[in-house]
Amino acid sequence: MVPVRAAADAIDWEALDRVVAVINGKGGVLKTALTAHLAGLTAQAPDYRVLAVDLDVQGNLALDFGVQSSSDQGQGLMQSVFLGKPLEPLREVRPDLDLVTGGRELGTLSAFIAQQAMSQRDPDLPLRALATSLAPIAGDYDFIFIDCPPGEEVLQQMALGAARWVLIPTRTDKASREGMVAVAERFIRAREGKAPQALDLLAVVLAGVNPSASALRANALAAMKEDLEAFGADAERLLTATIVRYAETVAVGARDRGLLVPELVNVAAEAEPWWQALRDGRPRSDVGRYQSASGEGLADDYFALAAEVLGRIGEEEAAQRAGVQDEQLQDGAEETDGEAGPRAPEHAEVGQLPTQTQGVRA
Numbered sequence: 202m203v204p205v206r207a208a209a210d211a212i213d214w215e216a217l218d219r220v221v222a223v224i225n226g227k228g229g230v231l232k233t234a235l236t237a238h239l240a241g242l243t244a245q246a247p248d249y250r251v252l253a254v255d256l257d258v259q260g261n262l263a264l265d266f267g268v269q270s271s272s273d274q275g276q277g278l279m280q281s282v283f284l285g286k287p288l289e290p291l292r293e294v295r296p297d298l299d300l301v302t303g304g305r306e307l308g309t310l311s312a313f314i315a316q317q318a319m320s321q322r323d324p325d326l327p328l329r330a331l332a333t334s335l336a337p338i339a340g341d342y343d344f345i346f347i348d349c350p351p352g353e354e355v356l357q358q359m360a361l362g363a364a365r366w367v368l369i370p371t372r373t374d375k376a377s378r379e380g381m382v383a384v385a386e387r388f389i390r391a392r393e394g395k396a397p398q399a400l401d402l403l404a405v406v407l408a409g410v411n412p413s414a415s416a417l418r419a420n421a422l423a424a425m426k427e428d429l430e431a432f433g434a435d436a437e438r439l440l441t442a443t444i445v446r447y448a449e450t451v452a453v454g455a456r457d458r459g460l461l462v463p464e465l466v467n468v469a470a471e472a473e474p475w476w477q478a479l480r481d482g483r484p485r486s487d488v489g490r491y492q493s494a495s496g497e498g499l500a501d502d503y504f505a506l507a508a509e510v511l512g513r514i515g516e517e518e519a520a521q522r523a524g525v526q527d528e529q530l531q532d533g534a535e536e537t538d539g540e541a542g543p544r545a546p547e548h549a550e551v552g553q554l555p556t557q558t559q560g561v562r563a
């Protein structure tokens with residue numbers, strides 16, 4: 202075991218400029234489901250290569266992609282951080298989508314990083330630990346989504362240290378909003394400690410809620426405003442227009458089968474109609490019960506959310522590019538010798554995503 206010593210200036214932060222951490226201090230708010238679907242649907246868009254990273258000791262992300270049996274339970278990630286070994290994600294869990302699996306080994310990793318931070322008297326060390334491992338492979342991907350644990354402060358700090366953007370899923374109950382506030386506090390700590398790379402709140406997503414309750418978004422917004430005001434965050438801007446609906450049967454069915462919801466919906470649509478087995482005197486096909494509007498509705502929520510999230514990143518990057526151009530113009534006008542200002546991201550601009558259920562990837 203070698204001590205983790207990576208200095209901030211040894212990390213290629215630019216390679217990490219499209220890393221999104223999906224985080225809330227509470228379990229059961231759909232962090233893993235959202236990470237899986239954002240990564241899975243982004244990878245379906247032409248030209249995007251995507252990496253999903255599971256930083257949770259529960260290791261559920263592999264379940265959602267149906268690759269649980271190939272999971273190393275976080276051992277590769279642990280060895281990468283411990284020994285400086287290159288990260289080797291599971292390749293092509295879907296076309297253009299790789300996965301760094303998590304699991305129980307991350308408990309050991311977390312304890313090790315905490316101990317290193319103590320012995321080196323460097324509280325910001327966790328912020329650099331994952332960034333150091335991820336940066337060398339980050340250039341291979343257009344987007345990276347990190348699924349974060351609800352507790353485990355050290356693992357959360359590692360995720361926030363590597364991330365450029367933070368996406369917070371929340372349900373409407375008080376406990377999930379408290380989880381959001383706990384994360385906001387850690388977010389501010391990370392933001393101060395992780396210079397030079399910026400860290401910003403990208404979005405708050407209401408997830409796993411009843412879409413027919415029309416007053417819901419307004420009520421949640423009012424509650425969030427109070428919660429987030431203390432942090433100077435603009436709740437109205439942060440809350441996505443898309444609400445990910447509650448649809449437990451199809452959500453559980455998808456995870457059980459290792460399919461994303463749109464994949465399950467497509468498989469179900471191709472299954473025989475409900476009455477066929479009855480007429481032939483056979484038991485009904487199992488997958489047939491997902492031939493329901495709620496399945497398609499949830500799939501559409503995920504498409505809409507992916508489009509909204511990528512759209513936001515695209516807008517932020519465009520604003521950043523415009524800011525850089527303004528600065529260069531001003532520099533030119535003043536004929537200064539031009540210290541390099543903040544650089545705009547080097548990726549291609551973010552385009553439109555498909556917004557309808559399409560393309561089975563089962």
Ligand SMILES: Nc1ncnc2c1ncn2[C@@H]1O[C@H](COP(=O)(O)OP(=O)(O)O)[C@@H](O)[C@H]1O
Pocket residue numbers: 227228229230231232233234235261409410445446447448449450452453456499
């Ligand atoms: N849209 C949904 N509606 C209802 N339940 C859902 C939905 N999506 C996922 N679930 C279920 O909610 C539980 C928690 O989801 P998960 O993504 O694991 O949350 P977290 O990662 O925040 O702990 C899981 O059992 C999952 O099957």
Ligand SMILES: [Mg+2]
Pocket residue numbers: 232233234257259261348349
């Ligand atoms: Mg989870």
